[in-house]
Amino acid sequence: MPATMTSRVLLLVGVVLTAHKFLCTAYVGGDGFSVEFIHRDSVKSPYRDPSLTAPARVLEAARRSTSRAAALSRSYDRADAPSADGAVSELTSRPFEYMMAVNVGTPPTRMLAIADTGSDLIWLNCSNGAGAPGLAAARHARAPAPAPAPAPPPGVQFNSSNSTTFGLVSCGSGACRALPEASCADSKCGYLYSYGDGSQSTSGLLSTETFTFADDQGNRGDRAMRVANVNFGCSTTMIGSFIGDGLVGLGGGDLSLVNQLGADTSLGRRFSYCLVHYSINASSVLNFGPRAAVTEPGASTTPLIPSEMKTYYTVDLRSVKIGNKTFAAPQQYPVIVDSGSTLTYLANELVDPLVKELTRRVKLPPAKSPEELLPLCFDVSGVGEGQVAAMIPDVTLELGGGAAVTLKSENTFVVLHEGTLCLAVVALQFPPVSIIGNIAQQNMHVGYDLDKGTVTFAPADCASARSSGSVYI
Structure with a gap:
């Protein structure tokens, strides 16, 4: 030839x-x-409501998140139930x-x-x-x-x-x-x-x-x-x-x-995303193939665990840690990593001591939660953004396989109303589904590898990485 x-x-x-x-x-x-x-809610989205303020958009997202969590829970309940009509796959509408x-x-x-x-x-x-x-x-x-x-x-x-x-x-x-x-x-x-x-x-x-x-x-x-x-x-x-x-x-x-x-x-069979902070008017990035590898410093990998729903990316949450305080999760505690949910939903056994410890550590006056959606809010009117961030302690999620994911203030708190900062972690209302939502994943490169059966998290400046192309390497 x-x-x-x-x-x-x-x-x-x-x-x-x-x-x-x-x-x-x-x-x-x-x-x-x-x-x-x-x-x-991006400026590039045809569904953005320009009449809403930034806090109002977050409040709307929190409402959608509650509806989605309920929908995911119903999916779990119906996972093993036969359809009444062989031609129908009954799904729940998910924001x-x-x-x-x-x-x-x-x-x-x-x-x-x-x-x-x-x-x-x-x-x-x-x-x-x-x-x-x-x-x-x-x-x-x-x-x-x-x-x-x-x-x-x-x-x-x-x-x-x-x-x-x-x-x-x-x-x-x-x-x-x-x-x-x-x-x-x-x-x-x-x-x-x-x-x-x-x-x-x-x-x-x-x-x-x-x-x-x-x-x-x-x-x-x-x-x-x-x-x-x-x-x-x-x-x-x-x-x-x-x-x-x-x-x-x-x-x-x-x-x-x-x-x-x-x-x-x-x-x-791998993909990743790097979610920019919700306050930044810029798109995030979604990677497929080798470019989805998460190689940034501080990357932490946890195994996917079997789930009733093959669709969902489920990992094992072992504990939640603040400083020297560790709150153990219930035994064999699965959580879904979900980009479509805004808030994070955990069991009362984790949220209650988390709220108590944050109340003790954060020296800000309390505030009422808009619509009582979130469990803990502070009055930050007149306090600079940088000052507020310095007052919020890191929260660490300890996952299966020895993985540890550190959540900064931007991953745990959101402004739901002008001058009102609220914890974006909610007590589980819809058993058996617990969720790590997208606020907790902001400024992280999150990679899913179905071939290896893992999820990897790494801290990243997603807006800067998108401009430089460094997330793609």
Whole structure:
């Protein structure tokens, strides 16, 4: 074989990653890729309410967090319960905090979707599929009845008939079997997701498509990463109101983006994010593949532990420590690491002594909690931000495997009202779910490695790291 032909063959072998069990093929650089992780209250978000003050936005996020914690708890309760209808996967509507842009199809359609570490399935708003065999029929076959007339979904819709790379998934495929529940329509894999009390639902057919991710590398230039044959739900019927153009599941289940990117490819099943402080009008960053490695000084790694829900990233919390005071967690105490929850939820056995110790140590006048959402508040009117931070002691979460995650004042307290600083750690209201929320994860590089079964935390200045590109190394 001529040398030039040999080189070309080797190049193809090295770059084209052949289909895995879900037929996902990636064309990607050796170090992975990164995308913007956009908070819903960011200036880049179409859902930002400009009339709200910064504390009012945090208060709204705290309200959403309470609803999400209740939803996660109901998911646990229903984890082993059979569905009343074999065609329905009953989920609970979960408020979200972060979004990411995906470009779907050939030529690509840009869509802004919810990015959710508490979900697996990728689903996007689709048009009625007049030009795609099976989709139009599925729109009528899968619509829940009785129900009000479907409202057109807001935002962007993906028209599959305009794409040359769109495909439908058969009932007998591994991807269809990976759905919690599935149905057949003309031998194609259908689904109906019903949210909450049934007033919200989305349905359609499980499909495949090429996804293109605009690589966000700070000052290192722009690239695009294409992934062919990604399994996603092409939703053709929407009942109720939904925010965003769809949802990208980043959970631990087989159909999540993380697993589809990583199975049988050089990327590995790993991702990370670095969340900027909520007061900064800048996007965070979401990394995939080797670029998701957390190598900053002070990195601490804890093993993932088995959970009733494969979707959730669950770790073992051993104790909470302030100074020389250590408060032991209940035996075998699992907590979910969740970017979609704002607050942190722990058992009363941890929150009560934490509140008592902070009350003793923090020399600030007490204040009433807005709407009584949070357990401890201080009056900081007239006190400089730097002075306040110096008065708040560090809180350390001691996790399984000897990991220790130090929470600074910005990770434990938030301003919920002008001049009112409150503890962003709440006593568990919805057993059995405890959660480490995104306030506790601000200015940390948090990496999830499903291949190794670990979560790693490292302190980082996420706004500066994003500008310099250092998080990507």
